């Protein structure tokens with residue numbers, strides 16, 4: 543008998559085609575729980591087999607400290623999935639959030655990974671009491687405290703805050719959770735918020751999970767007045783819709799799946815990093831070794847062929863075999879975010895490259911020669 547392989551072995555394009563053919567509507571949802579889990583490896587294999595049978599696709603992290611799941615599944619199987627979750631004591635009644643805007647194609651495969659932590663936060667958990675968390679606030683209470691002048695802090699990474707955030711929130715420049723919490727602590731200590739030594743603090747993040755840690759950390763650091771948006775932006779969006787409240791969150795919510803963002807309000811809070819015009823169209827540079835995340839308006843997307851710069855555009859437009867040869871040994875995995883805090887730097891690079899391009903006709907002479915692209919004129923002896 544062939545044992546169950548318990549992992550996906552198909553190529554992304556095959557998976558995407560399969561998903562495109564699928565007729566049944568899918569539901570995208572997410573949940574997490576801090577809970578002591580034992581036998582995590584076995585549990586991982588059980589969950590993979592059980593959930594794959596239900597048509598679940600998504601990214602699930604398991605660790606001894608709990609579960610963190612973002613997934614989609616055929617809507618007709620949602621009830622069976624709920625029953626399967628509730629049947630496990632550790633996951634019984636775990637609240638989940640259903641994505642508001644849903645194009646059904648959020649995830650291509652099922653991935654269940656065993657991790658050291660369910661959120662890679664880089665914090666030394668034993669240094670503070672992770673269970674001493676801030677007060678959980680619902681959307682209405684969060685709005686009210688905002689109106690009373692509380693200091694709102696975005697606990698997401700810089701690239702997640704770009705295209706949407708709460709009105710007037712402090713947006714950290716860091717691109718890791720640990721960096722963000724250190725930056726926030728420093729800022730609060732130095733009183734830059736102008737709100738005294740122990741201000742009323744409101745934290746929020748995508749789904750609420752990071753604020754559990756962040757609020758405990760800030761309390762450990764001596765701040766006593768710490769509140770957090772329960773269920774994060776995802777559940778805030780659901781609550782304001784259900785209760786007819788005004789959204790103090792403006793723009794789009796950055797999400798970690800194929801969609802990159804879901805719209806909460808029609809406000810556009812960002813500008814194109816290339817031309818500076820109002821835009822909240824977000825994407826990755828199509829030159830795959832660059833992959834830089836950027837906000838790029840339609841016109842610039844056309845001008846730069848969905849790339850971040852003339853240099854990347856030139857590589858992206860070379861014949862595939864030349865690109866492949868060039869990519870050998872280069873990493874294509876990171877999502878570069880360096881332009882986010884420095885769009886001016888990006889625009890300067892673009893200007894310099896355009897000048898050079900106008901002068902010598904190429905930014906990558908070796909590549910163009912190697913690929914004989916465009917064809918070199920025959921040399922005359």
Ligand SMILES: [Zn+2]
Nearest residue numbers: 814817839842
């Ligand atoms: Zn633009």
Ligand SMILES: [Zn+2]
Nearest residue numbers: 827832850854
């Ligand atoms: Zn690029």
